[in-house]
Amino acid sequence: MTTTKGLEGIVATTSSISSIIDGILTYRGIDIDELAEKATFEEVAYLLWYGKLPNQSELDQLLSDLSANSAIPTAVIDQMRLYPKDTNSMAALRTAVSSLSLYDLSANDMSRDANVLKAIKLQAQIPTVIAAFARIREGKEVISPKSGVSIAENFLYMLTGDKPDKVAIEALDKALVLHADHELNASTFAARVTVATLSDIYSGVTSAIGALKGPLHGGANEAVMAMLDEIGSLDNVESYVNKKLENKEKLMGFGHRVYKNGDPRAKHLEKMSRALGEITGNMKWYDMSIKIEEIVTGKKGLRPNVDFYSASCYTYLKIPRDLFTPIFAISRASGWTAHILEQYDNNRLIRPRAEYTGPVNQSYVPIDQRS
Numbered sequence: 001m002t003t004t005k006g007l008e009g010i011v012a013t014t015s016s017i018s019s020i021i022d023g024i025l026t027y028r029g030i031d032i033d034e035l036a037e038k039a040t041f042e043e044v045a046y047l048l049w050y051g052k053l054p055n056q057s058e059l060d061q062l063l064s065d066l067s068a069n070s071a072i073p074t075a076v077i078d079q080m081r082l083y084p085k086d087t088n089s090m091a092a093l094r095t096a097v098s099s100l101s102l103y104d105l106s107a108n109d110m111s112r113d114a115n116v117l118k119a120i121k122l123q124a125q126i127p128t129v130i131a132a133f134a135r136i137r138e139g140k141e142v143i144s145p146k147s148g149v150s151i152a153e154n155f156l157y158m159l160t161g162d163k164p165d166k167v168a169i170e171a172l173d174k175a176l177v178l179h180a181d182h183e184l185n186a187s188t189f190a191a192r193v194t195v196a197t198l199s200d201i202y203s204g205v206t207s208a209i210g211a212l213k214g215p216l217h218g219g220a221n222e223a224v225m226a227m228l229d230e231i232g233s234l235d236n237v238e239s240y241v242n243k244k245l246e247n248k249e250k251l252m253g254f255g256h257r258v259y260k261n262g263d264p265r266a267k268h269l270e271k272m273s274r275a276l277g278e279i280t281g282n283m284k285w286y287d288m289s290i291k292i293e294e295i296v297t298g299k300k301g302l303r304p305n306v307d308f309y310s311a312s313c314y315t316y317l318k319i320p321r322d323l324f325t326p327i328f329a330i331s332r333a334s335g336w337t338a339h340i341l342e343q344y345d346n347n348r349l350i351r352p353r354a355e356y357t358g359p360v361n362q363s364y365v366p367i368d369q370r371s
């Protein structure tokens, strides 16, 4: 038996959804650089689910299905009112998504059609859950989703109650495109492991949210902003980063298991952060981020990952820091559910082995003889 810590380099499944080959990321064979410039998030979700870009009538149908399914049950909203106001937002999302299954009569219908519909429903409802939670904890009225607008626009609207401006909608939409899928990342693997037991799609997405929450994965975007807040100003960057490096502490938003020469998504977010800084007339977060990158890449050779510049982008969009990882979940719900559908289509239980390193030839000792 050979073991590989963290399953590094192990190919655990085949998949036709996204690929990372020689540092190039594609969704269904289309380069992320092209999708980032040209596609909307809804087109990308369709691409991930159905394996091709939608034509106009297919896209219209998807938009109408997303709108029709975006409201969440009153019972789930009522439950959210009982969550502690200071609860972790990813814990709230994980709990609420699990609750959604209780009110979906088709939750345990394992037919393909029912699962595709549930994928669309989860994609539509997750933004509503996050916005509702964000408002409830501030004692504000929950805002119902609008129909006929994009997921990005709807989310910003449900969060604030105001019509978001075009720049904000386009920036969030592009961020959603960039985060939608990423081969066999930890949360997607968690989703696939869960549904490979033939458990339901809600269980798969709930597992995935739990895995995304951690700071080594999606939780890093919030941790990056916590770091920027802690540093406070451009003048403090150098001493802060050098100290972290000297103490061999991790700099959040840097490094990647698969990309060793840079994450192709980061440059799009860096560009977006710069543009948002210019538009808002506040370059502070962008300038600090650039300086951190210069030092970390210069001294350690580590490059920023998708989480690094998304932090300053979302801050420029006035999104509260603890909603950064939930926003990642809005986007990745498309990838998770595409992978869940793919797993069901060609399922086998996922059950690797562990190399045992514990004691051997031990005997049961009666309790009165134990030290």
Ligand SMILES: CC(=O)SCCNC(=O)CCNC(=O)[C@H](O)C(C)(C)COP(=O)(O)OP(=O)(O)OC[C@H]1O[C@@H](n2cnc3c(N)ncnc32)[C@H](O)[C@@H]1OP(=O)(O)O
Residues within 6 Å of the ligand: 006, 215, 216, 217, 218, 220, 249, 250, 251, 252, 253, 254, 255, 256, 257, 258, 300, 302, 305, 306, 307
């Ligand atoms: C959407 C996403 O999930 S993207 C990733 C988001 N996570 C983060 O940004 C958290 C910070 N980054 C990390 O912790 C890691 O780079 C991970 C978790 C992303 C990848 O981890 P692994 O592939 O297991 O790499 P590992 O942690 O073994 O790092 C290899 C070496 O680089 C160093 N290293 C890796 N990332 C960092 C970092 N962010 N800061 C400082 N050093 C780092 C490690 O200390 C290690 O050094 P060593 O060989 O001297 O011990």
Ligand SMILES: O=C([O-])CC(=O)C(=O)O
Residues within 6 Å of the ligand: 179, 181, 182, 184, 185, 186, 217, 257, 258, 305, 306
């Ligand atoms: O692939 C990974 O390990 C993490 C990542 O970048 C993602 O999930 O987007």
